[in-house]
Amino acid sequence: MESYGTVNVCVDCMLHHANGECGSCHREEGHGQEPLSSIEDGFSVTAGMGWEDHADDCLTNVINDLRERFPDVKWPDVPGDYECDCETDTYSTSQCAGCGSYLHGERHAMTLFKD
Secondary structure, three states: EEEEEEEEHHHHHHHHHOOOHHHHHOOOOOOOOOOOOOOOEEEEEOOOOOOOHOOOOOOOHHHHHHHHHHHOOOOOOOOOOOOOOOOOEEEEEOOOOOOOOOOOOOEEEEEEOOO
């Protein structure tokens, strides 16, 4: 599978990918858009983003970039308790890449792959 980079999806799409359902599934009005319906055939997504898409000052990006540029040096791993906020936009006005919804709110990073 070939990575096509990071896409940002709404909470409904993220939860459908992780759990097979979301809070909107149990509401009378249902979904505004069908979750992940904008992901074309032949493509799939996985939760999270590749290290190269993390912010330049994010420890995940810094350590992995150094490891790639200087392969002969022993670099530490990212600490297990390190958390960054690169994968969540707490308030976005952009269209959801998963379902096409224009509703404002959180967006979560997912990596798009060509199958």
